[in-house]
Amino acid sequence: MKAYVLQIWACRWFWYSLVRMDLRARYRGSVLGMGWSLLNPIAMTVIFCTVFATLLNQDIHFYAPYVMAGIAVWNFFLHSTLEGCQCFLRAESYIRQYPAPMAIYPLRNTLSHGFHLVLATFLVIGLTLAIRGWPGFLPILSVVGSIPIFLLAGWAVSVLFGLANIHFRDTRHLAEIGFQILFYLSPVMYPSSLLMDRGLGWLVRINPVVPFLDLMRIPMLEGKVADPLTWGLAMGISMLCALVASLALRATEDKVILHL
Amino acid sequence: MAQVVMDQVSLTFKVRQNKTLTLKEFLVGQMFRPGNNPQMEVKALKNVSFEVAKDERLGILGHNGAGKSTLLKMLAGIYRPTSGKREVIGKVSSLFDIHLGFEPEANGWENIAYRSYLQGETPSTLKDKVQAIADFTELGDFLNMPVRYYSAGMMVRLAFAIATSIDPEILLIDEVLSAGDLAFQQKAIKRMREMMDRAQLVIMVSHDLASIRNFCTRGLWMDHGSIKQTGPIGEVVHAYQDSVRSPAKAA
Known part of the structure; x- marks a missing residue:
């Protein structure tokens, strides 16, 4: 395990430069640069606010940061998964040439989407500051710290x-x-209270995305650090997934090349 | 101290008629129509054992599909043995499929950087080398262009210059000397020679028997995934040539 992590570290310059290249490829050629990639969460927020704030009878001061935080988290998991599907196939030519640890190819994917998550997080913080005022230093720190x-x-x-x-x-x-199904089942564009009030609270409680949504929303909207249960759940889910992923990788690492 | 030990190494591939499988096919096909896309076993290497010590130059020969390149990739750590033991002491550098794995959207300089990182360079060691690599390619301003626009020959120049910029301990080579136009080829052969002389241990696969005989000290003849013969390079090349000339006698 330790040796494996050291191997990942040893080729850090390689995957670091791939991540940088992914990011540059995404931003290059657009006048707005990074602003361009934020257009998606902004546009979605505007649409949701115009339609659903009315439809669901929501206060825009609450709903706008709520939905923007939801989209930031959702997009991170959606794209990590969908592009994660291609992570080994995309790296086929490297895998066929160098015995680098397989973990770096999913890492490349995660880090470039992680960068967008950081940008989107700052956007959420900015929007909160603009329409709700200063949420407090600790809450902001907790959001950044949860990344x-x-x-x-x-x-x-x-x-x-x-x-x-x-x-x-x-x-x-x-x-x-x-993910399409999960999107409708998750309180991304509607407040989770809507489900709770109608006796569908269990849907919220068993949804593994919800603690992550709360981790970003609670500090922004309620001006306090998320409760220990939310942190515990998010960390627990992450660590459990990482454990399963590590075991799966250990079992199949050597065989990946045989399936490309 | 470079050393390579292969002990009873075997490698078995499982392949399918249609290369890829979908979950839908798996559930529907395998349950109701087994045999639609059957799995086949290919024994690429069978109980291969040999040792190579420091300062040796081993040439691997054999007909197409004999397992030469597979053996080389096994030595590089890209394939893991299905059974048996592979032990390699020393830092391995390999030259095969060097034209693969370029990021088409990135320019020449960027590709030089991350290919070199993959070969174990760091930003500080690369700083001293990058200009030399660029000079060797003779691509000049083209290096500022995405490699998507490169011609095949330009790609070869870039790939070769990067791949041969290393100081290898153990060097594995698979038929890379068909590089570029005539002028570049002569330059390439010279550079390759220099690099091979720097290496502590070289294992090469080639169909060019003259150059193998010229360069290598030992020969290893692969046939259908097994070692047919190993020994001083002259003897092995001779035996191999004989078998090719009169296949009936050899069989």
Whole structure:
């Protein structure tokens, strides 16, 4: 285990430069640069606010940061998973040439999406500051501090879906359908209180995405650090996923190349 | 101290008629129509054992599909043995498929950087080398262009210059000397020679028997995944040539 982590560290310049290249490829050629990639969460927030704030009878001062935080978290997991499906296939030519640890290819995927998550997080903080005022220093710190937990979970899903996809090439397709269903079941665009009030609270309680959504929303909207249970759940889910991903990787690392 | 030990190494691939499988096919096909996309076993290497010590130059020969390249990739650590033991002491550098794995959207300089990182360079060691690599390619301003626009020959120049910029301990080479135009080829052969002379241990696969005989000290003849013969390079090349000339006698 320790030796494996050292191997990942040893080729850090390689995956670091791939991540940088991914980011540059995404931003290059657009006048707005980084602003361009934030257009998606901004546009979604505007649409949700115009339609659903009215439809669901929500206060815009609460709903706008609420939905923007939801989209930031959701997009991170959605894209980590969907592009995670391709992480080993995309790296085929490297895998065929160098015996680098397989964990770096999902890591590449996670870090470039992690970067977008950080940008989107600052956008959420900015919006909160603009329409709700200063939420407090500790809450902001807690949001920024929770990002490693997101990254760990993102890496784990990249590994698991990447491995699944080299065995079954329709994994991405199935994941898209799964996420579509999960989107409607998750309090991303509607407040979780709506489900709670209608006796569907269990849907919120069993949803593994909810603690992550809360981790970003509670500090911004309630001006306090999320409760220990939320932190515990988010960390627990991340670590459990990472453990399963590590075991899966250990069992199949040597065989990845045989399935490309 | 470079050393390579292969002890009873075997490698078995499991392949399917249609290369990829979907979950849908797996559930529907395998349950109701088994045999639709059957799994086949290919024994790529069978109980291969040999040792190579420091200062040796081993040439691997054999017909296409004999397992030469697979053996080389096994030595590089890309394939793991299905059974048996592979022990390699020393830092391995390998030259095969060097034209693969370029990021098309990135320019020449960027590709030089991350390929070199993959070969174990760090920003500080690369700083001293990057200009020399660029000079060797003779690509000049083209290096500022995404490699997507490169011609095949330009790609070869770039790939070769990066791949041969290393100081290898153990060097594995698979038929890379068909590089670029004539002028570049002569330059390439010279550079390759210099690099091979620097290495402590070289294992190469080639169909060019003259150059193998010229460069290597020992030969290893692979046939259908097994070692057919190993020994001084002259003897092995001779035996191999004989078998090719009169296949009936050899069989």
